[in-house]
Amino acid sequence: MIELNRVIKCYGQKNVVNDISFSIPEGELFGFLGPNGAGKSTTIRMITGLLKPTSGSIIVNGHDVIANKKSICEDIGVVFELQNLYLRSSIEENLKLFAALYRVNDKQVNQVMEELQLTERRKMAVKKLSKGWKQRVLIARALLHQPKILFLDEPTSGLDPNTAILIRNHIKRVNEKGTTVVLTTHDMYEADEMSNRVGIMNEGRLVAIDTPERLKQQHGKNEIFVEYKDNGNINKKNLPFGTNETNQFIAQLIKEGRVVNIHTMESSFSTVFAELTGRKLN
Numbered sequence: 001m002i003e004l005n006r007v008i009k010c011y012g013q014k015n016v017v018n019d020i021s022f023s024i025p026e027g028e029l030f031g032f033l034g035p036n037g038a039g040k041s042t043t044i045r046m047i048t049g050l051l052k053p054t055s056g057s058i059i060v061n062g063h064d065v066i067a068n069k070k071s072i073c074e075d076i077g078v079v080f081e082l083q084n085l086y087l088r089s090s091i092e093e094n095l096k097l098f099a100a101l102y103r104v105n106d107k108q109v110n111q112v113m114e115e116l117q118l119t120e121r122r123k124m125a126v127k128k129l130s131k132g133w134k135q136r137v138l139i140a141r142a143l144l145h146q147p148k149i150l151f152l153d154e155p156t157s158g159l160d161p162n163t164a165i166l167i168r169n170h171i172k173r174v175n176e177k178g179t180t181v182v183l184t185t186h187d188m189y190e191a192d193e194m195s196n197r198v199g200i201m202n203e204g205r206l207v208a209i210d211t212p213e214r215l216k217q218q219h220g221k222n223e224i225f226v227e228y229k230d231n232g233n234i235n236k237k238n239l240p241f242g243t244n245e246t247n248q249f250i251a252q253l254i255k256e257g258r259v260v261n262i263h264t265m266e267s268s269f270s271t272v273f274a275e276l277t278g279r280k281l282n
């Protein structure tokens, strides 16, 4: 369980995280979204004890992170961008070094390597690996000590679709076994598909927190897509669902026998994001 209460972080005069309160229950897969500079990384760094808030309280699994940041080390695993691996060492050496710090046995190291499909290249130096392999090593390293909470910052950014699927599936499996997951992402499909709930930040504030389905119902806009004959050409239009203008326009097309194709389109999560933050991503 993660609980933030009235958390503020300011740099100079600017509140980059501006009085946010929310909680993440045990076992949830929580998607954390927001445009660049919204304050997501700052918030995650505060939750994981890497950064001290200006004010407010943060409790992780019953521990006050601000009073004692070391208290949560054993409970959390983190996969952040620009994390260091020992490039000249092999996958296995990197993992065993970390395993020793957490008193994790070889059996667990082998199992995690197997689960992330790393075994085949276990002896290969990390510097020779592609970005996707390195990312899997980072995830393996974060999971070695079987943390109760896993924090991932853009885990599939810049990876090929197959590696992204492998990583998403693994994150889902880890979550199904009981690990709470906090996933920061700019990928709206990933957020929608994976999260039990999402929190959306904008300009330091938490502007929404709910299930993707409810956010789509509340903030999305269903549309009707219609293709129709128009003076010898085929025209296409997206129209708002259920308005009088749309109904009249379509009724007229049907009457004149001009409809070529028509279907409704469920609002996408990108629409929700744009509506709540005023900006578009992906």
Ligand SMILES: Nc1ncnc2c1ncn2[C@@H]1O[C@H](COP(=O)(O)OP(=O)(O)OP(=O)(O)O)[C@@H](O)[C@H]1O
Pocket (backbone or CB within 6 Å): 011, 016, 034, 035, 036, 037, 038, 039, 040, 041, 042, 043
């Ligand atoms: N050490 C710092 N000193 C001053 N300002 C900072 C510092 N760290 C972050 N900021 C500012 O805080 C704001 C929030 O940054 P943060 O990295 O938390 O955003 P983000 O939502 O994670 O963005 P991104 O999606 O680009 O990673 C930004 O305006 C950033 O410039």
